[in-house]
Amino acid sequence: MSNLEEHDMDFYQSNYVIDNQEQSCNDSIAYGIFYGSRETQATEQQHPSSSAPPEMFLPSSYAGQIFQPASNSDYYPQFPSDDGFDGERPLLEELGINFDHIWQKTLTVLNPMKPADGSIMNETDLTGPILFCVALGATLLMAGKAQFGYIYGMSAIGCLGIHTLLNLMSSAGVSYGCVASVLGYCLLPMVILSSCAIFFSFQGTLGTVSALLIITWCSLSASKIFISALAMEGQQLLVAYPCALFYGLFALLTVF
Known part of the structure; x- marks a missing residue:
């Protein structure tokens, strides 16, 4: 213990x-x-x-x-309100498409004796010319002629030649777009001829006479517009001659 x-x-x-x-x-x-x-x-x-x-x-x-x-x-x-869209221009006007001017130019071409408005014809509107070129190619295609490449090629080269000639003849000068617009609108009588070629044959005398009348119609309309737009008084026949050569190429495509 x-x-x-x-x-x-x-x-x-x-x-x-x-x-x-x-x-x-x-x-x-x-x-x-x-x-x-x-x-x-x-x-x-x-x-x-x-x-x-x-x-x-x-x-x-x-x-x-x-x-x-x-x-x-x-x-x-500050976000823009919906009221700001009221002052916006229409979409077709921003794209340069004016149906009123297209209709006035078409009536001027269809009536060679009607005085042309130089202010309207001086615009570079290509809506109508493109439409008429497509219509010409479509009617030729319906007649059994696929000529879209020739139509576009001759249009571009012909517009370039007439543009150069008009700049040499006029002191005011003209743009390539204006020349293409006028020549394209005046192609409308040729579209009428190609539409008739779907139902009738123009290989004989009737076709030759019809082609000459259409060429005269187109060249007089185009020269009238160029004279009014460029203030070239007394020179309509000088301008109509190269225009007749230009539209004669399309008449050859239509008849033959």
Whole structure:
């Protein structure tokens, strides 16, 4: 028993001092308080807005309240309203397609004796010429003649030649688009001849006479328009001769 009591006494005895434990605990608390205050001060320096009221950091031009949007128009983009489309031009007019002018030019071509309006004919409108070229090719195709390449090739080369000739004859000058527009509109009588060629044969005398009449019709209409647009009084026959040669090529395609 004495040995057991002596062993228990040795087990509970140690060199651990309670005062040292309390001192180390107090030191750790003081260390945490000191560095905690340091971190709090650093945070306040980095984020000063946390202690200041939010009204101090709003722009001077801001007229609304906090958490409510301002009614100032500078903060919101202005979107165009639907009323702005009322002043827009029609799409066909922006593309250069005017059916009124097309109809007036067509009537001028169909009536060679009608005076031409130079202001309208001076426009580079290619809607009607392209339509008439396609119609001529379609009627020739219905007659068994696929001549689209010849039509476009002769049109481009012929317009270039007459454009050069008119610039040499007139001091005012004319654009290539205007020449192509006038010659294309005056191709309408040739479309009528090619339409008749679907039902009748023009290999004889009737075809020759009809072709000459159509060539005269086309050349007089074209020369009348060029004279009116370029103010070339007294030179209609000089302008009509190269136009007759130009339309004679299409007459050869139609008859033969």
